[in-house]
Amino acid sequence: AQTVTQSQPEMSVQEAETVTLSCTYDTSESDYYLFWYKQPPSRQMILVIRQEAYKQQNATENRFSVNFQKAAKSFSLKISDSQLGDAAMYFCAYRSAGANSKLTFGKGITLSVRP
């Protein structure tokens, strides 16, 4: 079974600075997807970024980018120019590429942003 590990329960960053959130996963599959979800205090789960394992290029979405290291099974999220609205819980998630695939989530990390 796949597992997703987020070892840091909390992190803090100064506004306008850069922060990196770590995630590792374990799988025997070669084709899969990785995600970062943001959960602000409103509880809404928001998809931040997605990485397809067959793509070597790291995904980027505006201030959000990932460092995908397939061999190391590492998938970190970098937030540049941090804003107060980035304060939230962030979840790393894995899904295989096969049919009826299911999302496996990490335990999440709480990010606070200092003004």
Add this chain to the structure above:
Amino acid sequence: DAGITQSPRHKVTETGTPVTLRCHQTENHRYMYWYRQDPGHGLRLIHYSYGVKDTDKGEVSDGYSVSRSKTEDFLLTLESATSSQTSVYFCAISADGGGLAAEQYFGPGTRLTVT
């Protein structure tokens, strides 16, 4: 935003009483999922559906049942609520079960407290 609503949004109930949570979608997506979110655990899959009357268990299905009689509605029932089922429950939908079309979109969540 994907058209997903959950009802009720908040509920307090007593141990031993039955509880039904409803997820309603307007996207005509084939797949629907129920998750629970607890501190230190991230989101864990309870049950999912891959079509009308087609459902399957997730990793934490004990004590829960589901039904899907229409494409748009997915019901989660706690036959006899226990305090361990106090949690935040999320519904999610996806157009397909594999590949890029399996992107999951989440509802706003239901906070359930069992006293």
